[in-house]
Amino acid sequence: MASIKPDGISDRERALGAMKDRRDGKTWAEVADTWGYQDKSTACRAVRRVLERVEGETADDYREVIAARYEALWAKSWEAISAAESKGQLVGKSQLVASARGVLDSLAKLQGLQASTKSEVTVVTRTAIDSEIEALLGKAGIRPGDETTDTQEK
Structure with missing residues (x-):
């Protein structure tokens, strides 16, 4: 151009x-x-x-228009899914559902509604594991060091 x-x-x-x-x-x-x-x-x-x-109203106006377009696209997608379902057309329905979901994802992103993922990391030290094993052995009536198997006794 x-x-x-x-x-x-x-x-x-x-x-x-x-x-x-x-x-x-x-x-x-x-x-x-x-x-x-x-x-x-x-x-x-x-x-x-x-x-x-x-950070003013122009950007907000633009977002509102885009949101309205996404909502109209969602409505059309839902109509297509409903029409396919009522006619018993299973072929293509999954593509319509994927398309509709994409519209909703885009709308959520536009509106800042995507949930951020939170990860928690737990560090377990070797001594913590050993203490837990000893506690479990104690509940079973086995003292540490007494763990013999049936094959060792015979």
Whole structure:
């Protein structure tokens, strides 16, 4: 795309304009052409950078629009799953379910609802294991050092 940057605007203003156009439903190619980006991936990166910096209502508006799009996509996915189920079509149903789940995952990510995973590490020392074994042997009436097997006694 041989686009030319609009004169008299800063890179930030250009990125904000690109973000608003994308929010309003333009394709990345249209956004790139309108705002003078080299290609659609450059426009996408500019919008992503401005979203990371903007803590105002423009970014919130964009998130709301994207959330509404995800919700509409979810509704269509659910309709397709229900239609396939009512017709007894099992082939393709798993793909529809996977697609619907992907929509929900994306929506959760957009809204910051993904649960962070927590890992707990427990370190058990050799002496702690030995103490536990001795306690178990004591409950069984065996003193440490007296552990003989039947084959050793015979």
